[in-house]
Amino acid sequence: MNDIILKIKDLTISYKTRKGSLVAVKDVNLELKRGETLAIVGESGCGKSSLAKGILRLFPRNIEKVIGEIYIDGKEILSLDQETFRKEVRWSKISMVFQGAINSLNPVLKVVHQVAEPLIIHMGMDKISAYKRAKEILSLVGISENFAERYPFELSGGMKQRVVIAMALITNPQIVILDEPTSALDIITQANIMNLLKILKKELNLSYIFITHDIATTSELADKVAVMYAGEIVEISPSEEFYSTPAHGYTMMLLNSVPTLRTDKKLKSIPGTPPSLINPPKGCKFHPRCQYVMDICKEKEPPLFNKGKEHLAKCYIGENHG
């Protein structure tokens, strides 16, 4: 069995806009091992959701170019034709919990039907066994039989989030992409959902791609953290190193802007706003906002430097650049 379940090679995604070509994802390289969780963090507009949807080949209408390769279980999926991809990969190998999905549940269908639907439509299962399977999955995520027969408006926010997670798991995928799965929920409910995701991962041996802007919540799931800025992955490191020894200026400043409950530290926000993706700045894209900026950052785009074991960063800090 192949240990690396997902591999992304030099992925670039660009959109057509009235102002010109917008590069939402640029030269992204990633690897995800079986049973591992990779968190992708960044500000809004950094391209993290574009990347996630790109892996599922869900492109908006104004897509311009998709370059690169994506391997799932050793098989390249960008070159597959739509129909094969839909039948063999999307949802059966890799599924997604979309941001704000709890508001997209169909109000006039019982939740059990909404969870069972992919089995009936995609897998051609009959209704009785599909419902049976849906109820099993629902009970796995903590929704009792009695609630399975209800309509979305009868459920609380936390329960709806559980339903949405069940929908992503019904087809037995190996990889689940979680796009801000708890951002609309209350704090205690958030913690409950995180607990559920941890348990599911262990029981079903899932691999997660966890997309979030919340640095504190990241630590709840992530084995590995990739930081995205202006469409690029600027740093990728094991979770232990991400918090203790960040190597990119952006990561350092990001960590300093997180309010924490238990430690007293002086917080500092990051000045300025993320750059335009149509006309990004020269050199390192973060240099106009970086407090550690050097002359070279303004001129030459930094390559990915090796900063430790499985730790890469696109940053000149600590490098001898002559």
Next chain:
Amino acid sequence: MDKNETLLKIDNLKVWFEIRKSIISPPIYVKAVDGINFELKEGESISLVGESGSGKTTLGKTILRLYEPTSGKIYFDGKDITNIDEKELKWYRRQTGLVQQDPFGALPSHFTIYRILEEPLLINKIGTPQERKEMIFKALEEVKLTPIEDFVSKYPHMLSGGQMQRVVIARALIMRPKLVVADEPVSMLDASVRIEILDLLKELQDKFHMSLIYITHDLATVRMFSKYIFIMYAGNLVERSTTQEILKYPLHPYTKALLSAIPDPDPENRKKLRDVPPGEPPNLVNPPEGCRFHPRCPNVMDICRKEVPPEKEVKENHWVKCWLY
């Protein structure tokens, strides 16, 4: 002991919303705020913390008299404003300001920033056009939207979320209110600008000696911000004290649960489950008998199911509504 004057006094305030009107059946109420007491001194800030549906926004809006209280009293500057008429309400609006949660929805999209900030001045017939211009420029300078000349002619959609929220703050403060309610002012913004906006709000609060009610669900931002924390659950204040005290010695099981639900960035988190109670806040149409937290409480006793716990001062300035104490 404290020479500061009490600005706001809330006395057994209840806000119930009627949800079904019928001639035959009796009306049904959502008890969004159900019996709240507290005082706020001039220049002080409190944070109202609770989950969605706990009634914190209703309480904030009722204090601003955007909602009509069902019973109880609100005193502002020693004056009973619970049931004041239109004319006095206009006076009260000048004394208070609101910073909304969603800057995208709070700013009218067809007004320029200049016009948005001029609106409260026009309504209250303040100043000549020249004086108003000076006030608007000063307000934008205070919220650090510079160069001002560039911003006055812009429309809201041309600004980033953080910049919009600065305009919302400028508008709330342009009348120099004595009391400002900030309802989740940063929850819609990116993490990197949150600190900036909260710092700004804190700075202006100190500068103008305003009283501030900060409504949030995020305990982690409270510690940098206000002196007191009030914890709300299902329409009640279950615990209140200074920020330091609550974070160090939480007493109410709900407060403890809230605190343990918040992760600090630590890679060890992923290896363990968080110790939080299951379930969600109750329906406020039919809240549980006795203590409203009892169905989720890990320390529940018999009495909690039957009787509402009184609010008790357990330590100096540390009030809790729980039978354990």
